[in-house]
Each structure stands twice: as C-alpha cells, then as structure tokens.
Amino acid sequence: MKETGVAEVEQSAKMAARRQAMLDAAAAVIFEVGYERASLAAIVRRSGGSLSTLYQLFGSKEGLFEAMIVERCAYIMEELSSPDLSARGARAVLLAIGHAFMRVLLTPDAQALWRMVMAEGIKFPRLPQIFFSCGPDRLHAKLAEYLRGLDQAGSARVPDPLFTAKSFCMLVHGDLYYRVVTGVRPQPEPAELAAHIERAIDMFCLMIQLAPLADKGAGDR
Amino acid sequence: MKETGVAEVEQSAKMAARRQAMLDAAAAVIFEVGYERASLAAIVRRSGGSLSTLYQLFGSKEGLFEAMIVERCAYIMEELSSPDLSARGARAVLLAIGHAFMRVLLTPDAQALWRMVMAEGIKFPRLPQIFFSCGPDRLHAKLAEYLRGLDQAGSARVPDPLFTAKSFCMLVHGDLYYRVVTGVRPQPEPAELAAHIERAIDMFCLMIQLAPLADKGAGDR
DNA sequence: AAGATAATGTAACGTACATTACAGTTCTTC
DNA sequence: GAAGAACTGTAATGTACGTTACATTATCTT
Incomplete structure (x- = not known):
C-alpha cells in the first residue's frame, strides 16, 4: 500500500540527507539573492543530486521555499x-x-x-x-x-x-x-x-x- | 548643443506629465507585486505612453525603480x-x-x-x-x-x-x-x-x- | 545475482520578459 | 503648409528559467 502524496515520500535513509542538503542549498541561495532571483539550477548545483529529485521531494519552487522556511525558522x-x-x-x-x-x-x-x-x-x-x-x-x-x-x-x-x-x-x-x-x-x-x-x-x-x-x-x- | 545624458532629457511641457504618469504607474504595479514580478509592459499599459518613451526617460527598469522610489519617499x-x-x-x-x-x-x-x-x-x-x-x-x-x-x-x-x-x-x-x-x-x-x-x-x-x-x-x- | 524500483543527468519545451529596432504618427518651426 | 524632430505602437531578439520527459545508472529485494 503506497500513498504517493506529493510531499510525503517514504524516506530512504539516503534520501533524507539529500533532502536536507537541498534545504541547506536553497537557504543559502535564496537568502543571498532573494526568492525570485534564485534559480533551481543554482540550488541543485550547490546541493548535489538532481533537479528531478528536487521536484520529486518538493513538487515545485514554492514547495521548496516553504519547506526551507519552516525548517529554518525553527532552527x-x-x-x-x-x-x-x-x-x-x-x-x-x-x-x-x-x-x-x-x-x-x-x-x-x-x-x-x-x-x-x-x-x-x-x-x-x-x-x-x-x-x-x-x-x-x-x-x-x-x-x-x-x-x-x-x-x-x-x-x-x-x-x-x-x-x-x-x-x-x-x-x-x-x-x-x-x-x-x-x-x-x-x-x-x-x-x-x-x-x-x-x-x-x-x-x-x-x-x-x-x-x-x-x-x-x-x-x- | 544637446547633451543626451541618459537620465537628463529636456522636458517638453507634455513629457513631464508622461514622466509623472509613469512614476505613478510604476509605484502602483511594483508596490503591488514587487520589483521582480513587475513587468514594464504592465506599467506602460497602466500609464499610457509607450515602452519607447519609458526607456528614453529612465534608461532601464532599475532606473525607473530608483526614480520612483526617490519621488515616493519624499511624498x-x-x-x-x-x-x-x-x-x-x-x-x-x-x-x-x-x-x-x-x-x-x-x-x-x-x-x-x-x-x-x-x-x-x-x-x-x-x-x-x-x-x-x-x-x-x-x-x-x-x-x-x-x-x-x-x-x-x-x-x-x-x-x-x-x-x-x-x-x-x-x-x-x-x-x-x-x-x-x-x-x-x-x-x-x-x-x-x-x-x-x-x-x-x-x-x-x-x-x-x-x-x-x-x-x-x-x-x- | 536477476529483476524490480528508485534516483540521476541531460535535454527539450514553453513562457515571460527586458531590451532594441523600426515604421508610423503627431507636433514644431520656418 | 512642408520639412524635420519628437513621440508612439508594435514587432523582433535574446535570454533566463520553471517544468517535464526520457534514457541511464544505482539500489534494494528475494
């Protein structure tokens, strides 16, 4: 029974690290140049992994942004x-x-x-x-x-x-x-x-x- | 003797009004959606006039933005x-x-x-x-x-x-x-x-x- | 280790938009 | 009132980027 809800993907052990790396990269890039000016390509270049996994994990640029903010606020x-x-x-x-x-x-x-x-x-x-x-x-x-x-x-x-x-x-x-x-x-x-x-x-x-x-x-x- | 410095154009009587209309339109659009999301086309649509005159008066999007902010701050x-x-x-x-x-x-x-x-x-x-x-x-x-x-x-x-x-x-x-x-x-x-x-x-x-x-x-x- | 599943890299697509070029229109000046 | 300048409208150019598609490689299960 596998629910493929957009944002809830079963986290393989390694995927969690990818996810975190992408959040970190997103924070770095977006905090530096702002949301609009930040390109997903630049974020992926910094995080490693691929654009495809970014979309799989976060669904869209906005999704990545919100996830990043939630994580960063708490931290x-x-x-x-x-x-x-x-x-x-x-x-x-x-x-x-x-x-x-x-x-x-x-x-x-x-x-x-x-x-x-x-x-x-x-x-x-x-x-x-x-x-x-x-x-x-x-x-x-x-x-x-x-x-x-x-x-x-x-x-x-x-x-x-x-x-x-x-x-x-x-x-x-x-x-x-x-x-x-x-x-x-x-x-x-x-x-x-x-x-x-x-x-x-x-x-x-x-x-x-x-x-x-x-x-x-x-x-x- | 005509110095065509980028931002200093001799203002014909009517051009001053155009300029003001463009500043107003820029303020309205940029204040609503932000600098990056604001399109020059939308600003011109709102101000009347043409994209050509916008470039003639302000040189670039950044130029328009700065001029608008200066005027708005004072006001x-x-x-x-x-x-x-x-x-x-x-x-x-x-x-x-x-x-x-x-x-x-x-x-x-x-x-x-x-x-x-x-x-x-x-x-x-x-x-x-x-x-x-x-x-x-x-x-x-x-x-x-x-x-x-x-x-x-x-x-x-x-x-x-x-x-x-x-x-x-x-x-x-x-x-x-x-x-x-x-x-x-x-x-x-x-x-x-x-x-x-x-x-x-x-x-x-x-x-x-x-x-x-x-x-x-x-x-x- | 073979097959199923997931992750990756690359390239293509479509769009939005700043900027420029140019042809048409209005205004000024003699 | 015609020649020239200033202004306007539209189309074209180039680029940047979000998003998707697909072929390739790695990972996991039994």
Whole structure:
C-alpha cells in the first residue's frame, strides 16, 4: 500500500540527507539573492543530486521555499524560545536576554529570514505565520511570564506583561536593527552593540519602575 | 548643443506629465507585486505612453525603480517631517505625534515602501539611504529637538534626546506594525489603534519621567 | 545475482520578459 | 503648409528559467 502524496515520500535513509542538503542549498541561495532571483539550477548545483529529485521531494519552487522556511525558522529561532534567566538581579537578567536576542537577530541567517518575511509575506501568508509563532510569540510569552513575576514580587510595575515584553524587544533591537538589516550601516562592533543594549535596558528599567533593590537579586522567582 | 545624458532629457511641457504618469504607474504595479514580478509592459499599459518613451526617460527598469522610489519617499514621508507640536501639554503633543506617525505608516503606500526597503535594500543600496534620510532621520531630529526642550524646561529627563526619539518611534509602532505589514493580522480598527498608541505613550512618559505637571501645558517651548 | 524500483543527468519545451529596432504618427518651426 | 524632430505602437531578439520527459545508472529485494 503506497500513498504517493506529493510531499510525503517514504524516506530512504539516503534520501533524507539529500533532502536536507537541498534545504541547506536553497537557504543559502535564496537568502543571498532573494526568492525570485534564485534559480533551481543554482540550488541543485550547490546541493548535489538532481533537479528531478528536487521536484520529486518538493513538487515545485514554492514547495521548496516553504519547506526551507519552516525548517529554518525553527532552527534560527531556537535560542530565543528559552531565554537565560539565571543571572543575579533583574537588570542583569534583562541584559542577558537583550544580548542573546541581538546575537540571534544579527546573524546573517536571521537577517535574511527577516527580509524574506517582510518581502514575501504578502505572497506567502504561511511564511509570517510560521515566523511569528516560532520566534517573537514564544519569546514574548516567556518574557511576559518573567515580568509578571517581577510585578508580583513587587519589584517592578508591569500591569500588561505581554505588551511590556513586546516593548522590551522593540527597545532592544531599536532603529539599529533596521539599518543593519537594510545594509545602510555596517554590523555594530561589540562595544557599540553593548552600549546600545545597555541604554535600551536602562530605559526599559525606568519604564517598569524597577526597584533599585531588585538589582541585587531580590526580585527573581 | 544637446547633451543626451541618459537620465537628463529636456522636458517638453507634455513629457513631464508622461514622466509623472509613469512614476505613478510604476509605484502602483511594483508596490503591488514587487520589483521582480513587475513587468514594464504592465506599467506602460497602466500609464499610457509607450515602452519607447519609458526607456528614453529612465534608461532601464532599475532606473525607473530608483526614480520612483526617490519621488515616493519624499511624498509619503512629507507629513512626518513636520510633526504637529501645537497641542496643550507634553503628553498630548506626544499623542498627536504618535497618531500622525501611525496614520502615515499604516497607509498602503507606506507599507509597500517599507517592504521594498527591507526586501531590496541589499540589492539597491541607494534605496534605504533615501528612505532613512527622508523619513526616520528627519522625524527623529525634530522629535529629539522637542524632547531636549522638555529636558531643559525640567519637565522630563532626557539625557540622550536622539536615542530617546528613536525609542519613541519603536514603542509607538511596536510589534503591531510588523504584523500588519506582513499581512499576518488585519489593519487595526481605530479604537484598537488608539488604545495601542495610548499604552505606548504611557510607557514612554514613564521612561522620560515626564512630570505630571507638564500634562497641563507647562513644559512646552 | 536477476529483476524490480528508485534516483540521476541531460535535454527539450514553453513562457515571460527586458531590451532594441523600426515604421508610423503627431507636433514644431520656418 | 512642408520639412524635420519628437513621440508612439508594435514587432523582433535574446535570454533566463520553471517544468517535464526520457534514457541511464544505482539500489534494494528475494
């Protein structure tokens, strides 16, 4: 009994590797030149295998694209979904989260993914759905939970934790991210990046009225 | 003596209108389907005139694209470069700026421009340069000037006015803008938009430690 | 190891489109 | 009002690429 559904093919041991190689090649090529400008021939040239197997595995260029995005979203955003809350003191925790956040966002792959989502979201609605649910939504939820803890401990005032979590992300990546991602300015040096994040965190701490006491490790859960 | 430089042609009275019509048509088509998918034939069909004159005026598809973006940037962002500071009280002024900001950003044209800048910025470096200098840079400067006034009047604490101005914009458009611009959620209803902006302004006022007094009209210049 | 099945490489097909060439039409100028 | 310039419409050219077809080679089953 063999169902030859378009996208579900029984994976021989070697075919899985081919599939992965093709996804990697697709990511590399599409992230570099964009969806329209990326040619399947170039992808196959890079992945090995053949055009025929590409069509067998993914059905079409769009199919390959979606599969690649799904796989890449999960991979790239993984680090964001479990922020490190181990630091001493609320401000230090927020700083650590900010640094991890920016480290991921400034990755070439994450920048390319961001461009894809912005550019092709209208034509491929599944793309931003996947992106937001894998990335921002999960980070916002985790962060909101942490902020609610601070509020309940009395060391900060966070009446709307989810909105505040979103605002945190906005402040941290800031205008800087737009300029890097569009190429209008170069990647920041570590020192500049650290200064940027610290200013953003300072502002955020004012915003949630973080008690200076909580800075010494009182406000954690 | 007739210099036939590629892009500089002496404009007969009628040619200027043709040129404008072609820029408008290019904006409409490219904003709808993206640069790669937009065909010159479709643009000419919409603008009237002929493919020949298009090539005579702009030299190439890229030339038309750049000319269109330059013209559109200035037009779309015009409202942003002179924010309305006439309201009574600092918080009311900030609210007015926030509303004007979002009104412009949520325009279909502004959204499309944003997508273009994000998507094609890497391939056309002039594009984000023009965008930022026409739009964000000018708004940030004006806003920073206003915030510096508040600081000097003692009604708020703004040690780094430019950074604070940027943070203002980030808080106001927030995560909401990303989701609308990628199509992952619909345009907000006026009531929801107003609530969003007010929450953002509330947070911002905490951030700059705006004196409640300034809410009654004391802090203006 | 022979036959069945799957994977590969290559070439062909059709289309879409940027760009150019050219012939026809309108406008300007003396 | 005719000669010349500027503008327009259409057709032709060349290329790039998504997709399909097919013949060849490798892999697996018994």
